Amino acid sequence: MPRFMDFHPDLKLPDEAIAQIADDTRHERADQFGVRQLELYHNVEGAVYCLLEGPDEDAIRRHHAALGVPCGDVRQVDTLAWASLAQRSHRHPRRWVRPRPRRATPSLYEKT
8 A cells, every 4th residue: 555744834732633544544444535644743843744555646635634734745655764775675585584604614713
């Protein structure tokens, strides 16, 4: 499912709304548009970044409209650093495993 990020420059969220979003995120609930909140970043000045998973940009916009939240730019996010690392690790596990030190053969240390 595609991931999208959007930004709200002045959206002061009440504590109850943040708690509800956190609960929905924790329980992986999607709304009627198939949109699921993955993460929400906010500060006390009211700046909010949303990371959402949904079928398309239109569904993301309908999700915001249903909440009464104005929605500006919506950007699809194709790759996240951790997801990319996990994929590479899965394809080439030997590159991400620390090599074991070689054991010397006993004959090198035995006195004759």
